[in-house]
Amino acid sequence: MKYGILFKNTPSHVKKEVMEGCSYIYGEISAIERILNDGFVKPSSCIPVISAFLGAKKYLVKKDEIIYAKNLGVKTVLFYFDAKNVKFGYFDLFQREINELVEKNNEISFIIHLPIDYFSIEELNQMVGFLSKKDVSIMAAIEDKVDVIEKTHQTLSYLTKYFDTQKIQCLFNTKLEMIRAASILKANHIENAVYYA
Amino acid sequence: MSHELNKIIDQTMLRPNATKNELEQFCMEAIQYNFVCVALLPNVIKEAYSILKGTEVHIMAAISYPRGMVPKDLKVKEIDEALNDGANEIDMVLNLDAIKCGNYDLIEKEISALREATLSLTAKAILETTLLNDEEIIRVCRIASEIGIDYVKTSTGFNGNQATIHAVQLMKKSVFNKTKVKAAGGINKLDKVVQMLKAGARRIGTSAGPAIMEEYKIKKIDFNHIMTD
Numbered sequence: 026m027k028y029g030i031l032f033k034n035t036p037s038h039v040k041k042e043v044m045e046g047c048s049y050i051y052g053e054i055s056a057i058e059r060i061l062n063d064g065f066v067k068p069s070s071c072i073p074v075i076s077a078f079l080g081a082k083k084y085l086v087k088k089d090e091i092i093y094a095k096n097l098g099v100k101t102v103l104f105y106f107d108a109k110n111v112k113f114g115y116f117d118l119f120q121r122e123i124n125e126l127v128e129k130n131n132e133i134s135f136i137i138h139l140p141i142d143y144f145s146i147e148e149l150n151q152m153v154g155f156l157s158k159k160d161v162s163i164m165a166a167i168e169d170k171v172d173v174i175e176k177t178h179q180t181l182s183y184l185t186k187y188f189d190t191q192k193i194q195c196l197f198n199t200k201l202e203m204i205r206a207a208s209i210l211k212a213n214h215i216e217n218a219v220y221y222a
Numbered sequence: 223m224s225h226e227l228n229k230i231i232d233q234t235m236l237r238p239n240a241t242k243n244e245l246e247q248f249c250m251e252a253i254q255y256n257f258v259c260v261a262l263l264p265n266v267i268k269e270a271y272s273i274l275k276g277t278e279v280h281i282m283a284a285i286s287y288p289r290g291m292v293p294k295d296l297k298v299k300e301i302d303e304a305l306n307d308g309a310n311e312i313d314m315v316l317n318l319d320a321i322k323c324g325n326y327d328l329i330e331k332e333i334s335a336l337r338e339a340t341l342s343l344t345a346k347a348i349l350e351t352t353l354l355n356d357e358e359i360i361r362v363c364r365i366a367s368e369i370g371i372d373y374v375k376t377s378t379g380f381n382g383n384q385a386t387i388h389a390v391q392l393m394k395k396s397v398f399n400k401t402k403v404k405a406a407g408g409i410n411k412l413d414k415v416v417q418m419l420k421a422g423a424r425r426i427g428t429s430a431g432p433a434i435m436e437e438y439k440i441k442k443i444d445f446n447h448i449m450t451d
Contacts, residue, residue, distance in 0.1 A: 033381065034353055035291065037322035053291035056319055078288060078380075079238040081263035086300045093293060109265050113242040143239035 026210060028203065030222035031074070031103075031196065036060050039222045051103055051219060053077050054094050061097060068098040072136070080105030080138070084122050091130060101134040103164060108140065111148050120155060127159050136162045136194065141180055149183075157187040164194045164219065167206065173197065177206040181213040190214040197221070225445040227415070227438050230424060233431035234261040234406070236284055236379070242269070249273040255435050259311055259344075261427055263287065264304045271308025280344070282311035288380035290315030290348070294332050301339040312336065313346040313375060313404075313427075321349075321358050329362060333369045346373035346404055346425075351389035359389065363396035370399060373425055377407030384408030387421045394422025412437040419448045 029049030032039060036056050044050055050057070050066060054073045060066050073094040076082045082090075084107070094102050104126060110119040126135060137156060141149065156163065165184060169176035177195060184193050194217040195210060197203040203220045210218055233252050235245070245262075249270055252260045259280040262270055267283050274281055283304035286297045301312055314336050320328040336345050347366045351359055366374050374393050376385040384407035393403045405418035406427025412434050415426050428434060 032289075034289070035319035035322055037319055038353065053289055055291040055293055055317055056289075058293075059319055059323070079236075079263060081238045081265040081287075082300060083265060083303050086264075086296065086303060089296050089299060090292060093296065107265050108238045109240075112239055113269075140239070 026207070026215065027217050029072070029217070029219040031219050032056050033221035041065065043222055049217075049219070054090055054097070057094075057099070058097055069100065071097070071099055072101050072103050073097065073099055074103045074105065074138075076105040076107075077103075078105065080107050081109065082107075084125065088125075091126075091133075095130075095133060099133070101136060103136045103138055105138045108143050111144060111152060116151060119152065123156065123159060123161075127161060134162070135160075136164050138164050138166065138196070140166045140168075142166070142168050153184070153187050162192045162194060163188055164196050166196045167202070168198065170198075173202045173206050174209055177209045181209065181215065185213060191216060194219060225449045227443075227445060228255050228431075228435060229258045230419075230426055231255075231257045231431045231434070232259040232261045232282060232404070232406070232425055232427045233257040234379070234427050234429045236261065236263055236287065236429075238263060238265075240266070245269055246273060249279075251432050252279045253277050255432060257431055258425070261313065264300060264307075264309075267304050267307035267309045275308065280311045281309045282313055282344075282346075283307075283309040284378075285312055285314040287313075287315055287348075288378045290317050290350075291319055292317075294328070294335050297332065298335050298339050301336070305340075305343075311344040311346070312340050313348055315348040315350070315378060316362065318350055318353055321354060321362060326361060326365065330365050330369070333366050333371055337369050337371060344372045346375045347371050348375040348378055349393075350378055350383055351376045351386070351393070352383045356392055359392055360396045363393050363401070364398075367396075367398045367401040371401055373402050373404040375404040375406055375425075375427065376423075377405075379407035379427070379429075382408075385418060385423075387417055390418055390421035390423050410434070412441060412443070416443065416448065419445065424449065424451075 027048035031051040197220045261282045385405040402424040404425035405423035410430035
């Protein structure tokens with residue numbers, strides 16, 4: 026299994042050896058640009074995060090973030106969609122955001138951040154059903170301080186009904202939580218996991 | 223000058239999973255208490271404007287929230303979009319990594335861009351003081367004051383980052399000209415509001431505005447002796 030880090034704060038708050046020790050580094054575009062300029066990571070290991078961490082920007086703004094990210098030479102971006110569209114019942118706008126994203130940027134790969142706990146099961150079914158028909162990967166945010174193993178198990182049981190396991194990643198609050206859930210990830214053939222650093 | 227508590231509260235809702243009903247209720251409460259401002263994410267400004275237009279309540283958009291690590295020009299675009307949608311106050315998160323790296327040229331450019339984009343509207347620069355040391359806080363406050371930003375703000379409230387009395391006092395000492403201090407993050411009771419005002423804050427960001435106002439009605443604290451400026 027490969028693992029990555031997502032900057033919870035800034036690259037300055039993460040030790041260089043932690044960055045060098047992981048397979049992927051996720052961060053906002055200026056954070057990624059800075060560590061690329063510093064020269065100790067390669068573009069292939071860097072994944073800019075668009076509209077981190079809430080997705081609550083207008084698509085016009087996100088579009089410019091994607092253009093900027095592409096110019097950094099990266100091949101993959103992590104995208105935070107606008108949860109408002111689903112919570113307000115504007116499901117057509119959710120579909121439009123994802124369609125525009127995928128159809129107009131076919132030279133790069135997209136990982137869609139999925140904050141499972143934001144949504145009801147009805148909302149999730151609708152969203153995940155739609156996303157499973159797109160050429161995207163999913164990063165499921167595992168938010169559970171009580172029982173991260175059970176939460177990971179439940180999340181993967183659900184998502185694997187819709188997606189191939191290679192297209193699913195899990196995002197944990199801490200490295201410790203990721204390690205605790207490692208056996209569940211392995212049992213479900215999940216190849217990539219990420220934690221906030 | 224007489225000070226009313228509601229006129230220093232930025233009633234805040236920065237949850238991306240709020241429903242339409244929750245937003246409507248939030249805005250109606252802001253009208254009821256006549257808060258100076260509602261603080262919202264940029265994607266709901268248009269909906270908030272449709273409810274709040276014609277009232278005294280300002281609409282603030284949180285730009286580049288919560289970490290601020292996008293290029294300056296993209297922040298300006300986000301500001302322009304928010305203003306077009308009806309925002310009339312802007313709180314912008316500064317590039318925290320640039321501050322940590324000592325890249326104050328970039329910070330100066332960001333704050334100047336914020337000032338230019340907002341013209342005479344109220345503009346606030348967010349520092350996230352819990353992630354900065356005193357020297358960094360002082361330096362950014364001075365830059366913001368020189369540029370003429372209306373407020374420097376302690377925290378985003380994101381990930382549990384909260385305002386501290388020390389940060390507010392330090393910021394108050396470091397600002398000059400017309401720049402004031404906004405305290406935000408973890409302020410959910412009247413006594414915390416009083417502490418922040420005593421430390422030098424002149425705006426309070428909170429998601430607990432109505433509860434604080436109800437407490438204020440019972441305790442009837444006179445703010446005029448605290449806020450002498």
